[in-house]
Amino acid sequence: MHDIKCPTSSEVIAARLTNGQDLKHEIQALVSQYQIQAGSIASCVGCLKSINIRLAGATESLTMQQPFEIVSLMGTLTPNHQHIHISVADSQGRVMGGHLQEGSVVDTTAELIIHQYAHLNFSREHDPQTGYTELVITRT
Secondary structure, eight states: OOOOOOOOOEEEEEEEEETTOBHHHHHHHHHHHTTOSSEEEEEEEEEEEEEEEEOTTOSSEEEEEEEEEEEEEEEEEOSSOEEEEEEEEOTTOOEEEEEEOTTOEEEEEEEEEEEEETTEEEEEEEETTTTEEEEEEEEO
């Protein structure tokens, strides 16, 4: 386990996204706008008219166009990469989820809350044990 304890010092960024905005793109834009060095998604409620998600173990994305409710959105935010998981429910209440990709478009609204941590820096480096770029946490 790799962990770092630091004083609690975070800022809250709240945004309301509207019809036609790409959820992943807008989160990336907020990371840039607020120069987030270490952040997390605290909450997101709203709806999408299309989804583009990468499922567990899949090499291709699942893309669908129909109304979806966002039932969960969480992720770690670094300046160069946002690792975000999403769960959505369709009109029958069936839930699906995976890695959020660009192309997940807001329908009427998405209310987004992001936490930015002042005393931390998040980055990603290749981990030979997992074969993926994994989160690296440092104190500033």
